[in-house]
Amino acid sequence: MLTEKPVTVFLDELASSAPAPGGGSVAALSGALGAALVSMVCNLTLGKKKYANVQGDIEALLSQSEALRKELVELLEADVQVYTEVSKAMKMPRTTEEEKAARTAAMQKALKAATEVPMRVAEACVKVMDLCRPVAEKGNVNAVSDAGVAVLMAEAGLRSAALNVLINLAWIKDEAFVAENRAKLDALLEGKASMRDEIYDLVVEKL
């Protein structure tokens, strides 16, 4: 498992010419880093007298951020798997017409799977972003910069995932699938850049 390797080894494998990990894995990792930072702010708020009146809210936020962190780590591993399938399909023989048809069918199937994973990463990153404003507003003010970093990482994860959806869609022939996924992605991206900047400004004001 890639996420069981040391951080430096992950970076080495990322920097190499090996097909995976790549930008898709980084999108999932970025979202997971954002979720972990939301959890950190929650953990620095729980049990603190000064924040007694928000303990229930913070517990609910922590439970969501931890579920999203787990999901994003799983999606990181899934991204490597689906990308490996695309690479395998690309290397299939294409001499005869039968081989060409089999390769195209395998490629199209693998590309659809490789689109679904970053789309789920994008969805999870949006959910992490939704936790950042409440945690910046209600969480331990000494850790407010961490809530700011959380939203930056979640939004970078969202847009990174979007690039990985788009690069796969460019090769997919099923026009209905492409249209549906483009619409879904546009809806996920809508307003998120301003949301990130608003939360960043809110954090800077509280510093």
Next chain:
Amino acid sequence: MLTEKPVTVFLDELASSAPAPGGGSVAALSGALGAALVSMVCNLTLGKKKYANVQGDIEALLSQSEALRKELVELLEADVQVYTEVSKAMKMPRTTEEEKAARTAAMQKALKAATEVPMRVAEACVKVMDLCRPVAEKGNVNAVSDAGVAVLMAEAGLRSAALNVLINLAWIKDEAFVAENRAKLDALLEGKASMRDEIYDLVVEKL
């Protein structure tokens, strides 16, 4: 060393209430992920006939991205160390006037060191950003989405580092130090959000 730990353990320690790692470490990691992705695009371009006329440019970009990746991993470790010093100083006794004065002096010294590290992270992230446009323009077009993810991670690292500079500056009493560092930070941030969006749009056009 934190970066020798598995990715999942890094995330666990980040999510915990332990003082470090925190947002400062994530800023450095985000920059290192961006640098590693620049290297990946370079490695997928070197030795390819189609890109024969840019081999020299790509080699120069790779040498810069690898140096920045190394620097950012070192800064990640340095951030944990300087933050630990701030935590230690905060826990110093403050009953007598002498103790209070000693604690304040230790705090101010530790806060200045804790400001320098994210400032260096911010500088390195800007340098990573500078590599993203040439690598998106000249590198292997099949990996252009990775150049896009690189700029998103480097810019998120820059702004995350900025939040960590600002949270430390808020506690520093040396007004000249604060003014100088604020000016330096503003210069680093200037125009980088539009630069990120321009490179992102360039990547989307090439998908």
